[in-house]
């Protein structure tokens with residue numbers, strides 16, 4: 186190459202590099218999850234799958250994603266303080282996460298007021314897509330009422346007439362049981378007693394189980410998750426309750442994340458959920474294989490929330506979003522076919538719309554697995570007082 190040609194080529198390479206540097210977006214993501222406390226394993230599952238989702242779908246997005254992690258410790262005041270830090274100090278473009286409905290309730294006004302988009306990757310708090318909805322909050326996971334609402338009628342149809350309910354005494358426990366109770370009683374069932382053990386403080390469920398046993402119920406319906414779900418299911422079995430009073434609940438109770446820790450105590454428990462790893466579709470097969478290869482685990486509902494949140498973020502960027510305002514506008518509009526099927530966000534509430542799978546935990550060739558008994562059709566939540574303001578366009 187002669188000198189002039191070499192100099193021209195060098196200039197071309199430099200300006201191409203400068204051009205692509207100018208085009209490449211650097212999206213700063215604040216990942217707010219519990220990395221300690223009763224939901225720590227759930228947070229890690231979301232984190233692992235979020236990273237997998239960014240690696241799988243983000244490579245050709247032209248953007249780089251920088252992640253700032255904060256531990257909310259499943260404590261609303263801690264979640265609020267960490268949210269302010271992520272927004273004001275780290276100046277994140279978007280927040281992802283929140284496992285507990287209590288933490289979501291605590292940070293809602295701050296993300297809404299600051300105009301920072303939040304992709305909810307777990308917390309089912311009904312109010313966040315109801316009376317406290319926000320154009321900055323898009324939920325990719327589920328709502329508490331959505332998972333539990335159809336189970337009441339399904340159980341009545343199976344011949345269950347009298348139920349005793351137990352759930353931790355905080356927003357998610359109350360909302361899940363209320364939604365179940367509404368559906369169950371509307372279908373002709375009767376709730377004969379209820380218990381609300383203190384959240385994160387109850388280790389011995391014995392007194393609550395004794396009351397359920399004495400209540401005259403045909404079955405028990407519960408919500409527990411994480412460490413509390415493991416203890417509850419084991420104690421239920423060791424009290425000899427399972428044979429007498431079949432155990433039902435929302436499917437977090439026997440999540441793929443910790444069902445092996447419950448062991449045979451979980452066998453025969455029937456629950457409802459928006460994702461089980463045994464769903465038979467090509468997107469789920471690819472997800473299960475990739476997640477297993479990365480972590481050695483079978484993906485749970487928490488993992489699918491992380492994976493789909495990453496994909497939603499990437500899709501928003503591919504649609505041209507570059508900052509808080511444009512991400513907030515793009516996120517509720519994303520749609521793609523993922524492990525749960527077609528992902529659809531209801532524009533009236535910014536909540537996901539999806540079918541609910543009733544599944545039984547059964548022994549399989551490689552341990553416990555999820556046998557789908559029924560798939561109940563997708564139903565958008567009622568708007569529940571949400572008047573969605575158009576903050577951005």
Ligand code: PHB
Nearest residue numbers: 285286308309357410437
């Ligand atoms: C919630 O607090 O909204 C919550 C937590 C854990 C779950 C489900 C819902 O598994």
